[in-house]
Amino acid sequence: RKEVEQDPGPFNVPEGATVAFNCTYSNSASQSFFWYRQDCRKEPKLLMSVYSSGNEDGRFTAQLNRASQYISLLIRDSKLSDSATYLCAVIGYGGSQGNLIFGKGTKLSVKP
Amino acid sequence: DGGITQSPKYLFRKEGQNVTLSCEQNLNHDAMYWYRQDPGQGLRLIYYSQIVNDFQKGDIAEGYSVSREKKESFPLTVTSAQKNPTAFYLCASSMRAPTISYNEQFFGPGTRLTVL
Numbered sequence: 174r175k176e177v178e179q180d181p182g183p184f185n186v187p188e189g190a191t192v193a194f195n196c197t198y199s200n201s202a203s204q205s206f207f208w209y210r211q212d213c214r215k216e217p218k219l220l221m222s223v224y225s226s227g228n229e230d231g232r233f234t235a236q237l238n239r240a241s242q243y244i245s246l247l248i249r250d251s252k253l254s255d256s257a258t259y260l261c262a263v264i265g266y267g268g269s270q271g272n273l274i275f276g277k278g279t280k281l282s283v284k285p
Numbered sequence: 286d287g288g289i290t291q292s293p294k295y296l297f298r299k300e301g302q303n304v305t306l307s308c309e310q311n312l313n314h315d316a317m318y319w320y321r322q323d324p325g326q327g328l329r330l331i332y333y334s335q336i337v338n339d340f341q342k343g344d345i346a347e348g349y350s351v352s353r354e355k356k357e358s359f360p361l362t363v364t365s366a367q368k369n370p371t372a373f374y375l376c377a378s379s380m381r382a383p384t385i386s387y388n389e390q391f392f393g394p395g396t397r398l399t400v401l
Contacts, residue, residue: 181325205388216375216392217328260327264388272318272343273390275327 179276190251194279196261197243206244209260251283289393296398306361306396308376317359318377371400
């Protein structure tokens with residue numbers, strides 16, 4: 174099982190829709206999780222950090238499910254400007270001690 | 286403005302040539318990182334540095350070299366030993382060395398390297 178896995182999508186949704194992505198991680202000891210947004214041909218930018226039970230920022234909600242070892246990102250009332258690739262990242266353990274391990278990203282396309 | 290700069294934005298290289306990618310930060314961050322991203326792929330760690338004059342290999346260090354002579358600068362050299370160097374290279378920095386706790390990384394705009 175890969176350390177961090179994401180559904181690559183694409184998720185094609187209409188404006189105003191609610192969409193959710195999941196990201197699974199393999200190391201049950203992982204403590205810190207992040208969602209980054211990456212626009213086409215640009216650098217990733219931190220969208221949200223996810224601690225303990227989750228985090229909410231406006232239309233965006235991140236949740237952590239330790240029992241099933243996944244984090245989720247929920248976007249409500251999708252905007253055209255939300256179209257991007259969303260990368261999940263987990264702080265690694267063992268050989269990857271302390272470094273961020275990224276998933277391959279989930280592509281979101283919001284249509285008018 | 287504080288931030289991370291990378292240059293050049295686009296770089297073309299002939300096979301067999303070494304090239305050096307620049308990364309500078311004025312955030313006073315201790316730790317710096319180099320990642321490689323291929324189309325449709327996540328970021329893979331090449332090298333990282335926790336402090337000046339020290340650096341460690343990441344997951345895909347073969348064919349690359351780095352130096353950290355100044356806190357602000359972490360240049361990456363792509364050598365001719367790197368068999369498939371065409372990729373998007375991203376530099377990042379964080380306030381402190383990698384730990385198991387929260388450690389947000391900030392990214393530069395990236396350098397897109399193409400081997401001709």
